[in-house]
Amino acid sequence: MRKKNNTMLKWIINLGFVFISFVALFPVLGLIVSSFRPSSELIRNGMSLTFDISNMNLDNYTYIFTQAASYWEWYGNSLIISGLTIILSLLLSAMVGYALAVYDFKGKNVIFLLVLFIIMVPFEILMLPLYKLMISMQLIDTYLAVILPLIVAPVAVFFFRQYAVGLPKELMDAARIDGSTEYGIFFRIMMPLMMPSFAAMAILQGLLSWNNFLWPLLVLRSNEMFTLPVGLATLLTPYGNNYDVLIAGSVMTIIPIVLLFIFFQRYFVSGLTVGGVKG
CATH class of the missing domain: 4.10.280 (MYOD Basic-Helix-Loop-Helix Domain, subunit B)
Structure with a gap:
């Protein structure tokens, strides 16, 4: 029963x-x-x-x-920006999170507290100083203007730090005895152990970058540089609405994220949970 x-x-x-x-x-x-x-x-x-x-x-x-040439320009821009953002964000955020987890140095806790503080600050508050910084660096209407503010994501740093805390430190000591450098330890030993966390963050950072609308809207000017969210938004105007491209184009935008999740989904759950379990 x-x-x-x-x-x-x-x-x-x-x-x-x-x-x-x-x-x-x-x-x-x-x-x-x-x-x-x-x-x-x-x-x-x-x-x-x-x-x-x-x-x-x-x-x-x-x-x-056959006719919407601009749509494919926007699609290509989004693929390039999202691809570069995922690669750079995973690499740099993982290195920062790893350093905060396994090394003891002066100011470590202060830096970690600053990471937590930045997580709590809405991006809308940071937009104006970031926008002025992009102007001073003469990066407006370029890929770098969209990518640079996202390549060291505080959420990703926190996530990688929590994951790296549970990594076995004995492997690091053994590698040092064998003469490996600190970079060699990270890239050859620790990074493979962190692959589930990389997969989880690849999905989350890819989704964030692919759907990012407000920041590209501020820093991109020319039609040929627009990303998909910004480009599709320009199809709705007071003078006419091109629903042919808008609706079908919106469906096409789902494909890369679905493929990204399918590719990494086997690691996704373990990547989100293992780093938060002690023992």
């Missing part, structure tokens, strides 16, 4: 998760269905899951692949 109750409880929990997942995916499903509708029908009826199969077509996607 007890086994039967446990089985029923598991079914109820699973159904609850399925329902929650459907609610979370409802806007995405509505977006996908709407991307196959004519733009005139979108203007009249808006986005929904109800559809008339006779009105469904691939015209919106055909337009993107």
Whole structure:
């Protein structure tokens, strides 16, 4: 009887998760269905899951692949910026977090407290000084203007620090005895052990960079330099709305993040949990 109750409880929990997942995916499903509708029908009826199969077509996607040259410029910009941001953010944030975890030096705790403080400061407060800094460095309307403020993310530093605290210090001592340098210890021994945390942060930092709208909107000027969020936002104007590109283009923007999660998902849960478990 007890086994039967446990089985029923598991079914109820699973159904609850399925329902929650459907609610979370409802806007995405509505977006996908709407991307196959004519733009005139979108203007009249808006986005929904109800559809008339006779009105469904691939015209919106055909337009993107044949006529929307600017869209692919924005797509390429987002891929370049997100790729560089992920690589630099993971490398630099991991090195900072690792140093705060395994080395003892003067001011270590102060630096860690500053990292925690910056996490609590909204980015909107930092935008003005960062914007003035980009102007003084003459980086406005460049990739570097978008990438530089994100390459050492306080959240990533905190996460890597918490993960590195649980790494076995005996391996470092053994490597030093064998004559390895500190950089060699990090890149050849500790970094492979930190791969689950790298995978988790790759997904989170990639999602943050790919969806970043406000900061690129401030520092990018020319149409050919826009990222996808900024470029798609320019399609909605008082003089006309290009829903053909907007809806179908929004669906296409989901693909890189889905692929990124599929590629790293086997490490994602362990990367989020192992660093927070002592022992």
